[in-house]
Amino acid sequence: MMLTPESLAQIDREVAKYPADQKRSAVMSALRIAQVEKGWLSSDTIKFVAEYLGIAPMAAHEVATFYNMYDRAPVGKYKITVCTNLPCALSGGVDAGEYLQKKLGIHFNETTADGKFTLKEGECMGACGYAPVLLVNNHTMCNHMTPDAIDRKLAELN
Amino acid sequence: MLEIEIDGTKLTVPNGTTVIEAARSIGTHIPHFCYHKKLSIAANCRMCLVQVEKAPKPLPACATPVNDGMKVYTHSDMAVKAQQGVMEFLLINHPLDCPICDQGGECQLQDIAVGYGGSSSRYEEEKRVVPNKDLGPLISTDMTRCIHCTRCVRFTEEVAGMQEIGMAGRGEHSEIMSFIGMTVDSEISGNVIDLCPVGALTSKPFRYTARTWELSRRKSVSPHDGLGANLVVQVKADRVMRVLPLENEAINECWIADRDRFAYEALNSEQRLTKPMVKQGGVWLETDWQTALEYVGNGLKSISRDYGADTVAVMATPHSTVEELFLLNKLSQALGAGSASVGGRYADERLAAAQQGAAWLGQPIADVALSKAVLVVGSTLRKEQPLLAQRLRQGAKRGLKLAILNPADDELFSAIAAKLISRPDQMVEALAGVVKAAAELKQAAVPADVAAAEPCAAARGIAQVLVDATAAEGDRASVLLGNLAAHNPRAAELAALANQLAAITGATVGWLSEAANTVGAQVLGLTSGNLLSKPRKAVLLFNNEVEFDSHDGQAALAAVKQAEMVVAFSAFKHGAVDYADVLLPITPFSETAGSFINMEGKLQTFNGVVKPLGDSRPGWKVLRVLGNLLASEGFDFDNAEAVRKAALPQGEAGIAAKLGNAVNGLAVTLQAAATGLVRMGEVPIYQADALVRRAPSLQKTRDAAAPLAGLSPATAAQLGVAEGDTVKVQQGEAQGSYTATIMAGLADGVVRLATAHPTTAQLGAMFGSIQLTRA
Numbered sequence: 001m002m003l004t005p006e007s008l009a010q011i012d013r014e015v016a017k018y019p020a021d022q023k024r025s026a027v028m029s030a031l032r033i034a035q036v037e038k039g040w041l042s043s044d045t046i047k048f049v050a051e052y053l054g055i056a057p058m059a060a061h062e063v064a065t066f067y068n069m070y071d072r073a074p075v076g077k078y079k080i081t082v083c084t085n086l087p088c089a090l091s092g093g094v095d096a097g098e099y100l101q102k103k104l105g106i107h108f109n110e111t112t113a114d115g116k117f118t119l120k121e122g123e124c125m126g127a128c129g130y131a132p133v134l135l136v137n138n139h140t141m142c143n144h145m146t147p148d149a150i151d152r153k154l155a156e157l158n
Numbered sequence: 159m160l161e162i163e164i165d166g167t168k169l170t171v172p173n174g175t176t177v178i179e180a181a182r183s184i185g186t187h188i189p190h191f192c193y194h195k196k197l198s199i200a201a202n203c204r205m206c207l208v209q210v211e212k213a214p215k216p217l218p219a220c221a222t223p224v225n226d227g228m229k230v231y232t233h234s235d236m237a238v239k240a241q242q243g244v245m246e247f248l249l250i251n252h253p254l255d256c257p258i259c260d261q262g263g264e265c266q267l268q269d270i271a272v273g274y275g276g277s278s279s280r281y282e283e284e285k286r287v288v289p290n291k292d293l294g295p296l297i298s299t300d301m302t303r304c305i306h307c308t309r310c311v312r313f314t315e316e317v318a319g320m321q322e323i324g325m326a327g328r329g330e331h332s333e334i335m336s337f338i339g340m341t342v343d344s345e346i347s348g349n350v351i352d353l354c355p356v357g358a359l360t361s362k363p364f365r366y367t368a369r370t371w372e373l374s375r376r377k378s379v380s381p382h383d384g385l386g387a388n389l390v391v392q393v394k395a396d397r398v399m400r401v402l403p404l405e406n407e408a409i410n411e412c413w414i415a416d417r418d419r420f421a422y423e424a425l426n427s428e429q430r431l432t433k434p435m436v437k438q439g440g441v442w443l444e445t446d447w448q449t450a451l452e453y454v455g456n457g458l459k460s461i462s463r464d465y466g467a468d469t470v471a472v473m474a475t476p477h478s479t480v481e482e483l484f485l486l487n488k489l490s491q492a493l494g495a496g497s498a499s500v501g502g503r504y505a506d507e508r509l510a511a512a513q514q515g516a517a518w519l520g521q522p523i524a525d526v527a528l529s530k531a532v533l534v535v536g537s538t539l540r541k542e543q544p545l546l547a548q549r550l551r552q553g554a555k556r557g558l559k560l561a562i563l564n565p566a567d568d569e570l571f572s573a574i575a576a577k578l579i580s581r582p583d584q585m586v587e588a589l590a591g592v593v594k595a596a597a598e599l600k601q602a603a604v605p606a607d608v609a610a611a612e613p614c615a616a617a618r619g620i621a622q623v624l625v626d627a628t629a630a631e632g633d634r635a636s637v638l639l640g641n642l643a644a645h646n647p648r649a650a651e652l653a654a655l656a657n658q659l660a661a662i663t664g665a666t667v668g669w670l671s672e673a674a675n676t677v678g679a680q681v682l683g684l685t686s687g688n689l690l691s692k693p694r695k696a697v698l699l700f701n702n703e704v705e706f707d708s709h710d711g712q713a714a715l716a717a718v719k720q721a722e723m724v725v726a727f728s729a730f731k732h733g734a735v736d737y738a739d740v741l742l743p744i745t746p747f748s749e750t751a752g753s754f755i756n757m758e759g760k761l762q763t764f765n766g767v768v769k770p771l772g773d774s775r776p777g778w779k780v781l782r783v784l785g786n787l788l789a790s791e792g793f794d795f796d797n798a799e800a801v802r803k804a805a806l807p808q809g810e811a812g813i814a815a816k817l818g819n820a821v822n823g824l825a826v827t828l829q830a831a832a833t834g835l836v837r838m839g840e841v842p843i844y845q846a847d848a849l850v851r852r853a854p855s856l857q858k859t860r861d862a863a864a865p866l867a868g869l870s871p872a873t874a875a876q877l878g879v880a881e882g883d884t885v886k887v888q889q890g891e892a893q894g895s896y897t898a899t900i901m902a903g904l905a906d907g908v909v910r911l912a913t914a915h916p917t918t919a920q921l922g923a924m925f926g927s928i929q930l931t932r933a
Binding site for chain 2 (some may be wrong): 058059062
C-alpha cells in the first residue's frame with residue numbers, strides 16, 4: 001500500500017464530495033493529501049493516486065506539474081515560498097527573497113545541506129496588502145516579512 | 159436553422175454550428191491548428207480568430223457558436239491583424255529547422271505562416287528548447303517544435319480512450335509528454351502523427367526517408383482486419399515509404415489502426431521471397447517460374463493419380479484477395495480436391511454446415527455505434543478490431559450500452575453496462591443463460607434447448623440491457639461475435655444462441671470479421687473446415703503459415719510435415735522452409751490488383767501501388783498459369799478485373815444476396831460446469847497476418863511482446879503461482895515454459911496464453927485443455 005489508511009480515508013472523504021462517475025474531480029485534494037503524507041510527489045505516488053481515482057496517470061501528472069504547491073522533488077523540513085509577484089516585489093518581496101537566500105546560503109529551488117530549509121519562489125498568494133509575504137510548508141502564511149521578521153521566523157523554526 | 163453572413167455570403171446553418179464549421183460549409187477556410195472535427199474544442203491556439211459584428215474583440219471561430227443574424231468577417235482588418243499577431247506568437251518559440259524537419263512540405267504551421275503570418279519576426283530573445291520524449295517505437299518526437307495545440311492529448315483521451323499523452327507544466331514550461339517511463343501503447347496511436355499540425359510528432363519508421371513532395375499517393379485498402387480501412391499508400395522509386403488514412407466516414411472515418419499504418423515495413427522486408435524455389439535433396443534451389451510451376455503441376459497430377467484427388471488439400475488465409483481466393487478455389491475443385499479452405503483457425507465444423515449465408519456484420523459499420531445496446535461475445539475487441547472498438551467507444555459516450563461476454567474482462571476504455579466473464583468452454587452455457595433471462599424478461603417462450611440453463615445475475619444484467627435497449631419502436635441493438643467466439647470449438651452453438659437472443663430481443667446478429675476478406679471467402683464458397691483433420695499427400699498453402707494460422711498449430715504442422723508435397727505460395731520465406739517442397743513468391747496487397755469484401759459486405763477494389771518485387775508475381779496470375787498447366791478449362795483471364803467479374807458475376811447485388819447470419823438445424827447441448835484448466839488462446843494483434851509479423855516497428859511495441867501465461871488470482875493461488883513465476887505448460891505432447899502473470903479480470907480455471915506466436919506455436923489447440931505447473 002502506497003498511502004496509509006488515514007490518508008486514504010481522507011481521500012475517500014474528498015471523493016465522496018463529487019458524483020461517483022467524476023472521481024477525477026478529487027485529484028487536487030488527493031494529491032495534496034498524498035504530499036502531506038509523503039513530503040513530496042514522486043512519480044510512483046502520482047501513479048498510485050491516479051489509479052486510486054481511476055484516471056490516467058498522465059491526467060494526475062498534469063495537475064501535479066501545473067500547480068507550484070505540489071513538490072515534484074524532495075524538499076527540506078521547512079519549505080519557504082516567497083512571493084515575488086509585482087505587488088509584493090514593489091513592497092520588498094524581492095528583497096525578502098534575496099535576504100533569505102543570503103541567510104540560508106542557498107538559491108531558489110535549493111535545500112540547505114542539513115535538509116532543514118527549501119527556498120522557493122511563489123506566485124501571488126492573494127495577500128498583497130500584507131506584502132512581503134511568504135508561506136511555510138504551503139500552510140502557514142507569514143505577513144510583513146522584513147529582514148527582522150524573517151530572522152525571528154527562522155529562529156522560531158530552528 | 160439560423161441565418162448568418164460570412165464575408166458577405168448569406169447562409170443558413172443548424173443550431174449549434176460553430177463559425178468554423180459554417181465557414182467550411184461554404185468553402186471559406188479559416189486557419190486553425192487545435193480545431194479538429196473529431197476532437198473536442200480546445201480553442202487554445204487562437205489561430206482561428208475572426209471578426210464578428212458587434213463583438214468588441216476578435217472571437218475564436220472554432221469555439222463560437224453561430225447566432226441568428228451573425229455577421230462574420232474572416233478577412234477584415236481586425237481578423238487579419240489578430241491572425242498575424244497569433245502567428246507571430248506561435249513562431250516565437252518554434253525552431254527554424256524546416257529543412258531538416260520531416261513535416262516540411264506538409265506542415266500546417268509552414269502553410270499558415272506563409273498565408274497569414276508576417277514576413278519577419280520582431281523576436282530576438284532566446285528560444286526555448288524542450289527535451290524529446292520516448293513515446294515508443296512508432297512515434298518520433300521533436301518537442302521543441304510543439305505549439306501546444308493539444309490535439310494529441312485530446313486524441314488519446316477521447317478517441318483512443320486512455321489519456322496516454324498530456325501537457326505537463328505550466329506556461330512557458332509546459333511540455334507535451336507521456337507519463338514518466340511510459341510509452342504510448344494504444345493500438346491506434348499512430349493517428350497522433352497525422353493530427354500533429356507541426357513536426358513535433360512524426361512517424362519513427364518513416365523518419366528521414368523521404369520528402370512529402372517526392373511521394374506519389376495511391377489509394378489502397380488495408381489487408382488486416384475485417385474493417386477494410388481505406389489507405390493512401392505513398393510511394394517513392396517503386397517502394398512503399400509510408401501509409402496514411404484515406405478518409406471514409408462510413409468505414410474508418412479519418413483514422414487507421416497502427417497495423418494499417420506501420421505494417422508496410424514488411425513489404426520491404428529482407429524476408430521477402432523474390433524467386434521461386436524448389437527443394438531438391440534437402441537443399442533449396444532458386445529456379446524460374448516455368449520450372450517451379452511445372453514441378454508443382456506434375457507433382458499434383460501424380461499425387462492425384464496415385465492416391466486420389468481427395469488427398470490434396472488447398473488452404474489459404476482470409477487475408478487473400480477475392481481474385482486469389484476465387485482462382486484458388488477453382489483450382490482446388492478442378493483438381494477434384496473439393497473446396498479450398500480459409501478456416502485454419504476455426505474449430506467447429508458444424509458452423510459452416512448450419513450457417514445460412516456468409517457470416518457478416520449484419521449491418522453497415524457506421525450503424526453499429528448507433529445501436530442502443532451492443533453485446534460483444536468473445537472478443538479481445540481493442541486488439542481484434544481497433545477501429546470498431548473506437549466507434550463503440552464514441553457510441554458509449556452518446557449512451558450506447560456496451561455489454562460483454564468474454565473469458566477476460568479486458569480494459570476497453572469504454573463504460574461497460576453489463577459483463578459476464580466465463581471460461582471459453584462455458585461461454586455457450588453463459589450465453590444460454592442470457593437467452594433464457596431475455597426470454598423471461600420478454601415473457602416469450604424459452605427455446606427448448608436453453609430451458610435447462612441457469613442464468614446468473616450477470617446474465618440477467620446483460621439480458622436486461624438488451625431488452626431495455628429494444629423496448630422503444632425503432633431502437634436497435636446488436637449481438638456481435640468476435641474471434642474468440644468464431645475460433646471456439648463450440649462456435650456453432652454460440653452462433654445459434656446469438657440468433658435466439660436476437661430473435662427474442664429484436665437485436666441484430668453480427669460477426670466481427672477476423673480478416674480483410676473473411677466475408678469474401680465465404681461469398682466465394684470457400685470452406686472454413688479443417689482440411690488437415692485427415693492425412694493429406696499434397697498440401698497447397700496460400701499465404702498460410704500453418705504453425706500460426708491454425709487452430710492447433712502443433713497438429714497442423716505435423717500434418718503438413720507428413721505430406722509428400724507441400725507448396726507454399728507466399729510473399730515471405732517463412733516456416734515453410736522447413737516443411738515445404740516448393741516456395742512460390744506471390745505479391746502482397748501492395749503489388750497486385752485485387753479486392754476485399756469487408757465485414758459489412760462492401761466490395762473494395764484496389765490496384766497495385768508498386769511493381770512486384772524481384773520475380774514475385776500477383777497470386778491471381780500464378781494461379782492462372784497453374785490452372786492452365788493442369789489443363790483445366792476457364793483459367794484464361796486477362797486481368798484482375800476479369801477474374802473479379804467471373805468471381806462475382808452479379809457484383810454488389812450478388813454479394814448482398816449471399817450474406818446471412820441465420821443458423822439452422824443446430825441444437826445447443828448444455829454441458830455440466832467444466833473443471834480443469836482450459837486455454838484461452840487469442841491471436842495477438844501483431845501476429846494475426848503475414849505482414850504484421852514482419853513489421854519490425856510493430857514488433858517492438860508492447861502488444862508484440864512474447865505471450866505470458868495469464869491466470870486469475872484465485873487460479874494462481876490454487877496452483878501456487880505468483881506473478882513473474884516461470885511456469886511449465888503442457889498441451890498433449892507439447893510443452894513450453896512461460897512467465898506467469900496474474901490478471902484480475904480473467905475467468906477462473908483459464909490459462910490465457912496467446913497462439914500464433916513463435917514461442918507458443920508448438921502448443922496445441924487455442925481453447926483446448928491445458929496443464930500448468932510451477933517450474
